[in-house]
Amino acid sequence: xxxxxxxxxxxxxxxxxxxxxxxxxxxxxxxxxxxxxxxxxxxxxxxxxxxxxxxxxxxxxxxxxxxxxxxxxxxxxxxxxxxxxxxxxxxxxxxxxxxxxxxxxxxxxxxxxxxxxxxxxxxxxxxxxxxxxxxxxxxxxxxxxxxxxxxxxxxxxxxxxxxxxxxxxxxxxxxxxxxxxxxxxxxxxxxxxxxxxxxxxxxxxxxxxxxxxxxxxxxxxxxxxxxxxxxxxxxxxxxxxxxxxxxxxxxxxxxxxxxxxxxxxxxxxxxxxxxxxxxxxxxxxxxxxxxxxxxxxxxxxxxxxxxxxxxxxxxxxxxxxxxxxxxxxxxxxxxxxxxxxxxxxxxxxxxxxxx
Amino acid sequence: xxxxxxxxxxxxxxxxxxxxxxxxxxxxxxxxxxxxxxxxxxxxxxxxxxxxxxxxxxxxxxxxxxxxxxxxxxxxxxxxxxxxxxxxxxxxxxxxxxxxxxxxxxxxxxxxxxxxxxxxxxxxxxxxxxxxxxxxxxxxxxxxxxxxxxxxxxxxxxxxxxxxxxxxxxxxxxxxxxxxxxxxxxxxxxxxxxxxxxxxxxxxxxxxxxxxxxxxxxxxxxxxxxxxxxxxxxxxxxxxxxxxxxxxxxxxxxxxxxxxxxxxxxxxxxxxxxxxxxxxxxxxxxxxxxxxxxxxxxxxxxxxxxxxxxxxxxxxxxxxxxxxxxxxxxxxxxxxxxxxxxxxxxxxxxxxxxx
Numbered sequence: 001x002x003x004x005x006x007x008x009x010x011x012x013x014x015x016x017x018x019x020x021x022x023x024x025x026x027x028x029x030x031x032x033x034x035x036x037x038x039x040x041x042x043x044x045x046x047x048x049x050x051x052x053x054x055x056x057x058x059x060x061x062x063x064x065x066x067x068x069x070x071x072x073x074x075x076x077x078x079x080x081x082x083x084x085x086x087x088x089x090x091x092x093x094x095x096x097x098x099x100x101x102x103x104x105x106x107x108x109x110x111x112x113x114x115x116x117x118x119x120x121x122x123x124x125x126x127x128x129x130x131x132x133x134x135x136x137x138x139x140x141x142x143x144x145x146x147x148x149x150x151x152x153x154x155x156x157x158x159x160x161x162x163x164x165x166x167x168x169x170x171x172x173x174x175x176x177x178x179x180x181x182x183x184x185x186x187x188x189x190x191x192x193x194x195x196x197x198x199x200x201x202x203x204x205x206x207x208x209x210x211x212x213x214x215x216x217x218x219x220x221x222x223x224x225x226x227x228x229x230x231x232x233x234x235x236x237x238x239x240x241x242x243x244x245x246x247x248x249x250x251x252x253x254x255x256x257x258x259x260x261x262x263x264x265x266x267x268x269x270x271x272x273x274x275x276x277x278x279x280x281x282x283x284x285x286x287x288x289x290x291x292x293x294x295x296x297x298x299x300x301x302x303x304x305x306x307x308x309x310x311x312x313x314x315x316x317x318x319x320x321x322x323x324x325x326x327x328x329x330x331x332x333x334x335x336x337x338x339x340x341x342x343x344x345x346x347x348x349x350x351x352x353x354x355x
Numbered sequence: 356x357x358x359x360x361x362x363x364x365x366x367x368x369x370x371x372x373x374x375x376x377x378x379x380x381x382x383x384x385x386x387x388x389x390x391x392x393x394x395x396x397x398x399x400x401x402x403x404x405x406x407x408x409x410x411x412x413x414x415x416x417x418x419x420x421x422x423x424x425x426x427x428x429x430x431x432x433x434x435x436x437x438x439x440x441x442x443x444x445x446x447x448x449x450x451x452x453x454x455x456x457x458x459x460x461x462x463x464x465x466x467x468x469x470x471x472x473x474x475x476x477x478x479x480x481x482x483x484x485x486x487x488x489x490x491x492x493x494x495x496x497x498x499x500x501x502x503x504x505x506x507x508x509x510x511x512x513x514x515x516x517x518x519x520x521x522x523x524x525x526x527x528x529x530x531x532x533x534x535x536x537x538x539x540x541x542x543x544x545x546x547x548x549x550x551x552x553x554x555x556x557x558x559x560x561x562x563x564x565x566x567x568x569x570x571x572x573x574x575x576x577x578x579x580x581x582x583x584x585x586x587x588x589x590x591x592x593x594x595x596x597x598x599x600x601x602x603x604x605x606x607x608x609x610x611x612x613x614x615x616x617x618x619x620x621x622x623x624x625x626x627x628x629x630x631x632x633x634x635x636x637x638x639x640x641x642x643x644x645x646x647x648x649x650x651x652x653x654x655x656x657x658x659x660x661x662x663x664x665x666x667x668x669x670x671x672x673x674x675x676x677x678x679x680x681x682x683x684x685x686x687x688x689x690x691x692x693x694x695x696x697x698x699x700x701x702x703x704x705x706x707x708x709x710x
Binding site: 023024026027028030031032034035038041042047054055058059062063067106109110113114115117118119121122125138141142145146149150152153231270271273274275277278 | 417477
């Protein structure tokens, strides 16, 4: 956020370093997980148990190991559920197809592949399913097809299903072990702290806006507040829901509240943006007029910035905000005072009387 | 967009129907592609050629077949490039490891898995690579690991690499055939027409805003303009780049211009939002004052809406906009006229004089 560079410059640089470090840590974790899962091939006793199906375990690690723990759990559980459903329905369809002889067999298989493939694909396009179970539906299509189609050639589809399930389970265990036990990266932490930091940024923007307006005379160069993308919030809240109890975040923690707060903050940012547009317009009051509204404006701005910081601290430390005792008594007189500031039309009259 | 419901209500319903129809068409296409790729298993002559490796072809179809043709091409080419690179480097590493005997072999394999896995994962986290080659990097890790690790057990890694490449090629061909030849869905079309439609929506928003302000007296209920998400634009432009020459879109079509237009339209939407905030504020001029500014405001609003529609038509039909001849001569006197409208301060003075 260029806007609040002065306020949070050093903390931003700190965040960038932390981000870079987290990227390196994540890369090393993926490397470790890959080596661990390769042991299934490399160590003789393990290979004798699993055999060539290790391929599914490796694939699971590569595909499922995401940056945030919540994303990894969401993808892994989706993969598990999709595989179980696909195996179950695939075995059923394969048994059904097995009862028909000759080309009839192939036709039954073809029809079932078409129907289940098209239906699951349609589900993937429904927004509510897409958001949470897209990957699961994809894995369902894949597993269903593999099982049904292999049933035509060898009657070992039940064995294939069992192997696929167990090796995916092994891969997922390696992921859970590496992702959750070695420097876990929680989407919940990221969402929590970035939401709190947003309050500080907006407070800084308001202060800077005020300062520039009353210091320089004509059309100062405001920077607009950086808006955190709505989709970022949505994904992080989505991942945070999958994450287990950790730190101060219990089960059934109200993650959707963060989305609501994010929405309100976006509206505030848009209002600051519109304030900037008004202040930059070529029609500006004279500096006398500007000075006459300086005091109430600055008071209001500073009080709003202070309120934002109070809210930030309350969210950051997860303590109940002392709104009743601290904030409301200060804001109510401000509201009164602002309603007493004359409207631009009245101000213009004074101005004209003076000039 | 609730805001422009009156203007574009019927076209919105039309769009929704078209969207639903496209979803069904896409599902049927995926079903057809899955049946086509299953023939590799179902038909004896094909199965004799390909064998159990058909699994890679099925997987390619399931994973690569995306809604937009550009997304499918991008994913498929990424998969191809990732597989080729992974096979090449994997074979090299396997040959190297083969020269070391005993446990040394396993150690070389483990180290190469770790280094390549961690390095490729770090690349996936770099934003510029992530945007276009994320999937390719993932497939590289997967293929590299499969080839290297299988080199430990059987010395058939070259055969494995060849099979993997050819079956992925078969799956991709089925995808291209079904996606591009049966009712192709172009991200380019979607981006092009939705950008043009956005102009119309904003024009409607401005008209509605004006109408409501001058019809009702106090704090009318404005709806805010719907903003097309930046990420939607970015993804569609990203996919559009991968799409081959079709319709009116040639090679090296300037897709990044759509991003710039989208950016400008988002700013315009934010300005309309700020206009709404100003008009809804409790401090409003009296209705006499409001009537006195009605004429120039309505003239300006209608002219801006007309200009937006001219631009829309020019983008929609891909014809050079007659800006010099048509739009500029109308906008310049407007600018003059607006600069002659007295500022709120002056207006206030008149008002006070009258009241």
